[in-house]
Amino acid sequence: MAAVTAAQATATAGETIATDGAALPLIEDPAAVTPKDARELSRRFLGRLAVLEEGTHEHQYVRNTLIEMNLSLVRYASSRFRTRGDSVEDVVQVGTIGLIKAIDRFEVSREVEFTTFAVPYIVGEIKRFFRDTSWAVHVPRRLQEARVELAKATDELRSRLGRTPTTRELSELMSLSEEEVIEARKAANCYQSASLDAALTSESDSGDTVLADRLGEEDPSLELVDDFNSLAPLIASLDERDRRIIHMRFVEELTQAQIAARLDVSQMHVSRLISRIIKRLRKGLLEPGVA
Template identity: 40%
Template sequence: MGHEGPRADPGPSRRHRGNDSYDNIEPLFTSLAALSEDDPERSRLRAEILDRCLPLAEHIARKFSGRGETYDDLLQVARLGLLNAVDRFDVSRGSSFLSFAVPTIMGEVRRHFRDNTWSVRVPRRVKEIQLNLGSTVETLSQRLGRMPRASEIAAELDIDVVEVTQALIAGNAYQTSSLDAPVGEDGDSGSLPLMDSLGSDEPSYGWVEDFMAVEPLLGELTDREREVLRMRFFESKTQSQIAERLGVSQMHISRILSRTLGWLREQALRD
């Protein structure tokens, strides 16, 4: 990688090779449809369409990279989807090729993930939900200003919360690595097996998981409830000290803590 800053994704309508473009390619499909199957010009024109649309396949393959499959493999799958899109597109319907090709190519890539990249058997329904989780979580995070709860993801996808949980767990079955496989660059002879490089369990990881489960719920508490939790667990104050700070009885603080912690526990376990 160089030292230049990140560049904005040009998107599928980016111009390609000067004046060539695939965002106004429908006239070529009109000419293609007018040719008979045995016309030699048909093969040449089809090849021209495919060549001009290759950047679209590259863009979609890049969009799905970083999910456990190499870019080259994804590019081959995306190109197959492009081939299907070119052969199936009906220009007489009046729609743009881009609006037809993008879902066709993306569908081919998603099928590849669903059918070929799971290390253990996972039900097809769960695979399909799992593939939608990333974009759904991103959308909800932007909308809510926080990480969404499992129930909110389920509502967005119009599915049961149990299915969301199953899909989240299924993500762990996406790929596996042998414990005997060497780690390090290119697996050189000096690399240790993965088993020997594993450390001990870090107990703090459990705190991170607990925080991720509870953090979305904190926004639903009252200001007083959040203040009591902050002083009790972040400032390590006693109930008596909190009561004195807020000008209430220690029993009142005890009831707030008991009620609030009980509600958080119930909601976190439910989600």
């Protein structure tokens, strides 16, 4: 199918959703829009999505069009995991969930390119999928996470001490009991992994290639961990209603309309409340000691 440019989409499809003097093109086949033009059109569609009321026909059209136009981002991110052995379609479907979350959470006021914002969501969702499905034997999430921390602590102490660390040394660094460290070690045996030095061969490869050469870049979203830890006390300082609103919006992922129905207030009032709460949290992060 031939790609559709932004100009063609506007010229051939006509205009729709003409409110406040602004209009968007009616794109009959968003998936055929080229990645370059999808970026330009996404700016316009995201700006419109921010002011449309959730649940309306216009909101649904703009949101669905954004998803289909940006599926190339999902395919690009998914290609980094092509050596994992899972179905490409499964990985793309999982990545699409990340794309949808990015669209729903994007704020035009941030002045950040949508692609820059969306890729960590897509990659994060795919990595979560592999983390949850790559275990030979199912173990609790607590132990899955402990295995990762154990590996990091072991590498750090081995580098520092020049030898394999003891269970007691690991427990002190990880702030866990020795029993919990032993439990994490047992859980690690349930995970099937390949050596980073394992040779990869294919007809297209020239020379020796190892698994480490195929790994992706560092995930920039890991830098958000510190922000999450800093947010915890700020959220705890909110009153009960504000905490409930934050939980419904960002944990239960309810729409503003659904939150309004639960609180028996207008959607506009919910929008103002969320903006006020986020502004307070942002100020607390940027200006420590100011709540």
